[in-house]
Amino acid sequence: MGILEDLGKRLLFFDGGMGTLLQENGLPPGELPELWNLTRPKVIFDIHSQYRKAGADILKTNTFGANAIKLRGSGHSPEEIISAAVGIAKKAAGGALVAMDIGPTGKLLKPLGDLAFEDAVAVFSEAAQAGKKAGADLILIETMSDTYECKAAVLAAKQTGLPVFATVVADEEGKLLTGGDLPAAVALLEGLQVDALGLNCGFGPEQMKRLVPRLLECCSFPVILNPNAGLPRSEEGKTVFDVGPEKFSAAMEELARDGVWILGGCCGTTPDYIAALVKRCAKIPPKPIGRKNRTVVSSFAKAVVFGEKPVLIGERINPTGKPKLKQALRDNDMDYLLREGIAQQQKGAHILDVNVGLPEIDERTLLPHAVSEIQSVVDLPLQIDTSDPTAMEASMRIYNGKPLINSVNGKKESMEAVFPLVKKYGGVVIALTLDENGIPETAEGRYKIAERIVKTAAQYGIPRTDIIVDTLVMTISAGQENAAVTLEALRMVRERLGVLTSLGVSNISFGLPHREHINAAFFLMALQNGLDAAIVNPGSEEMMDTYFAYCALSGKDEKCMAYIDRYSAQKAAPAPAPGELSLSGAVTGGLKESARAAAHSLLKTQEPLDIINSELIPALDRVGRDFEKGVLFLPQLLMSAEAAKAAFEEIRASMGREANRSKKEKIILATVKGDIHDIGKNIVKVLLENYGYDVIDLGKDVPPETVVDAAEKDGVKLVGLSALMTTTVANMADTIRLLREKIPACRVMVGGAVLTPEYAKQIGADFYAKDAMASVHYAQELFANAGGQA
């Protein structure tokens, strides 16, 4: 297999477009081009042969859509088509290499769409394995517009052992369709260790000229470019492209000189384009790529680079010392985690730490679940924080991007568990300077461990740029020299080892009063000693003040813009002094912070339950009545609900854990299978929670069995279902049927845009809720009659 050896010695050439040529040969719109491998192999063979004659080194098989999803209903299996396609290409290859071509499934992955990540991996695996079996020389994953789907395809392709190339499609701004930018895509693909990566389709080489420098700037791997023949336009019902072979190859020549190693074409390009391209570029020596020495992690949306400006890692999603988070984890209250995540992003965190380790919790299930839920509402990169390698692997696998990993340490066992994962899934790993003998007391001792970790990582093929050393912070209340040792080790790691550093800053003050003073001072000292990343609470004003001031003072904040941005706005809007309003006034007015403050001051004189019954509930009732009368409207109703929620949180915090566990009636809410519009359900949830019900939110696209299982498990007496479309009301009917069969006593209320009272009755529901307040009334009535209390 010579291709990888040839890479870098000479430029390599892909062939050009396939679809355009098939259309010229009479392929009608909507018909699957892959079927022609079976029905018109001669046409495919001729196209391959022409490309080979034009000088292409690599032929792409006609298998772009040959996957189980796109072929559904075609009467043919992926393997049948792929085996034929690879066979045809091999016959035409005459010394050229055959790339098994894999395009997107055409479906969106969860959480945006309904294709599960592992299902996508399985679909791509089937295709990749068929390609390998049929004798393909490499796998080309192309036209990927979603980094997550691309990751699924790469994981599947890597399993074959063949070289894997991957190209994505970006718009002229350099964004993928799902919103990710090029540095994020490059971080992901390099982390997954593809053999070459780049861009295809989208537009022509002229437009790519703007993107290629950005790509080359962050890429340490060989770059591929397969553009279209310019921009498409419609001419008498036919798609034509605006760039001819000469102009195409001239633009490509510039890009080859800039450093692209593998060149070819996509839509609209023909053997003439490839012939012109090869003629013009074959003699150009590949420009060396050079390692970029970047330490970078990414989310699906963006990359975060270490070593430029200190990076803040939000520490709030970690149960250590946080009773509320512990409780949320025990209650499986994912919303609490998500709100913590969103709040930290708003407060300026660059990366979020995610740790859900509690003795009674199954981290192997919960950590990947939390990671994927957080990624659905936060677009920052995440730090996967666990000591359980199984939980770590499960989370790294489903993570959309290149994660930060916390952590590895100098123990043999730890390195043997973690490094293979970093190698397989990609990631930057935090290395703790401790080993079998514990934490060395001296800086030299910690440095030695860091050195050993970096060396061992290299044996696994993990570069030192993918390691960040944590020289371990220990409280000064246990030893005066602790701060000095940590900082000395930090300097040694940066200067002698040339590796970046991170610290869990706030550990320094453990056991001391007013910890934030010590934390902020130590943070500043560490920054001054070259700290590259810090795990901090972005909600701490003092820490953030230190950070912004340090960046301004050290020249890391150009023209002090970030500092000015943050602090000049603060004066502009003085917050209204909370506490002036009565609780019921704050709830009616929908003022969250005032409601919290009012509840706080009432708690000094009144019993929690009295406040709820004499203030909160009456206020909510009043708002609810006004809503029903058409005096107040949905946004106002919900503002009041959010204010009440804040007050409830304050009140509950003052009640003992036992009181909180007191019998609250449970209600299940779910948006039925097939339905992904869940805003109505979410509105109902907020209001039911206000009225003291314990809502078990099963989310959207929920199968009937899941609803029934949940209802059985918790002995739930009321289930609320929502559906938006006529097609999914059928699934609602199925859910009700199954509930009736398994739990006859359970009541069902339904709601959603297409439902009517008659329709609800027809599908067997007990109650049609025309809006969220109606569902509250039904619940109150039901539980009052049942003798329970709301």
Next chain:
Amino acid sequence: MTDRNEILRYLGFRGKPADERTLQTMESCLAELEQAVTPRSIHRGFPVAFSGGAVTVGGLRIESVDLARHISGCGEAVLFAATLGARADFLLERAAKADMSRAVVMQACAAALTESVCDEFQRKIAREAAKRGLYLRPRYSPGYGDFSIRYQRDLLNILDCRKIGLSMTEDFMLVPTKSVTAVIGLTKEKTSCHIAKCMECRSLDCPFRKE
């Protein structure tokens, strides 16, 4: 320009004046959406043939009396798709977790923005059509009347909607959710483009119906 009154109507205000905070939230949601989303569209024109209660466009036979009536007299039709993209869904999901009152306003804003974006794209199609002396009928989408949403699959395939990042679920729901597919009839009659969509629709009890 996104229609503010449309947004308030979606939120149930029905012509009554909205409170200051809702108005502020609306402006802030619109700004957040407009800054973050990249709307995309795709379209393709085909001749139209009628037979009984069915219409054939671009090789696709659509059994729908309502669609047939809607584009009756048109010799051509444009198949159209547009989406606000994945970012809009991300922002909606985030708002739903952080603050439901903002989430409902954001939802309404995104729906109105989708409409205005479609109108914008459609103006380009109208200009192209005008050169040939043709006018656009209003968009008619799967799910309206008896035009089954099962046709989403075919529309997405014919238009190759993958290129604008538009797909659907197993149950024919468009994803990203803030998206539209439609058939737009082209006709020589100039008056045809002023029919309000709601007047055409048979969902008389729809909460969003315009009076």
